[in-house]
Amino acid sequence: MKAGLLLLLLSFTAFAKDTLSIGIPTNKPPYSFQDKGIIIDILKKVFDEQKFKLKFIPLQNEEIDYSLRKSKIDISTITHLKYKNLYYSSNYLAFDDVAITLEEKKLNIKTIRDLDGLSLVSWKGAPKVLGTEYQKLAQKNRHRWLEVPLQYHQNKMFWTKKTDVLVCDLAIFLWMKSKLSLKGINTIKKYKIHRIFDGPIYQHAGFKNRKLRDYFDSRIEIIKSNGEYQSVFDSYKNPT
Template sequence: MRMRSVVVFLGLMFGVLVQAVAQSGGTPLKVAIAGDAPPYVINNATSGLEVDIVREALPGYSVQFEQMGFAETAPALEQGKVQAAVNVMKKDDGLFYSNNMISFANYAITKATDKMKIDSIADLAGKKVITWQGGPMDLGPEFEKMYGPNGTQRQNIIQAPTAPDLVAQFWKMKDVVAVVDMELFKHLSNKMGHKMDQVNLFPIFVPITDFRVGFRDQKVRDDFNSGLAKLCSSGRYQELLKKYDVVQKENICK
């Protein structure tokens, strides 16, 4: 009788699990994503350009976003705490990386009142720079040589844990340069009561299109790439850009 009860219990639990998956709209998938950074991640990862792209590219999955700091997403994926992570750099580490999913337009941004002129990355030398956690390793070899762990300017770098922290610190400090995506900076600054005519933008970085979604499972990666291609070919990707008022400097759908 005891064995029969166990079998019945396991059968019931299996039925509940199957029903939960069916009701959720697909196979559960836990995905690491950074904290709110509009227009890319909004309202606790319930909306935003990145959120919509991932959900719509994976219609056969029930995506559950786990928000964390910029520098925590890749380690969470590597350690198996999540099954996927948004905006990670491709590595030769046995994981599976998607095609490019988004293009960020990173600028050096200064307050107009600070009267700085920045024509190159080299011009940042001696200036206090604030960017995201991991930014020194994401923004190219010249920037890393200056602001990376062994960089000549590492004493002048501030790495903010979240996008709101980055923008808020910029507006509180004097003579500081923010290195960040312009769309993100604009949305958060407007929310904080600041306008873009209060800043100067210096386009010293190439558009970064090397941010991908990393996966622990190759099939899920392949499903995402297929879904992303359909978003591009159907015109839905462009509709999402328009929905969130994002202008990309480089087209990932080409």
């Protein structure tokens, strides 16, 4: 494996700059925030054997793909659409998106259709990635369903009963639950997780250079097999 990685490294040495610019989502704890997060730590472990300086550039979700296409960054860490002449990694990250309600509201949500008519808050751009049925209902309920950019505010709305439903990645929800508790907000109420979406949304990293993509894929497999990948997730189980 090491010999193969060395060959990959040598094959893109001519490409390699001193600095790799990497597009990351803006303020998406625990995935990326304040120069740290799961995505940032994973990328650091991928390239820790090389001498690249990694420059992490926070971008809005819709800007990440565009910046890679326009060669403003070398790597995109969140991919929404795949484009020709770009290279994409295997699945390296999964968002576990769920619908969440407070038990006291006694809402029976078994399908996406059951969200119709309820007040709901999600992240900005959620309808683009949660499927056509969700997208149609979001348009129908556009005055009830809010897309709020900051996840802190999304989760605060949920715990302060400003909305019936929160649509959120489970890791983000659990992180924010603890974070809001530290801010004095009551987050000990019982809640229900409704798995109404089609499984995890797998993320691919995007690249301008195929050899760099190949190296990334090889290193991801290594850090998954040696436990370093999981150790990153474990380190973000509780906010500090």
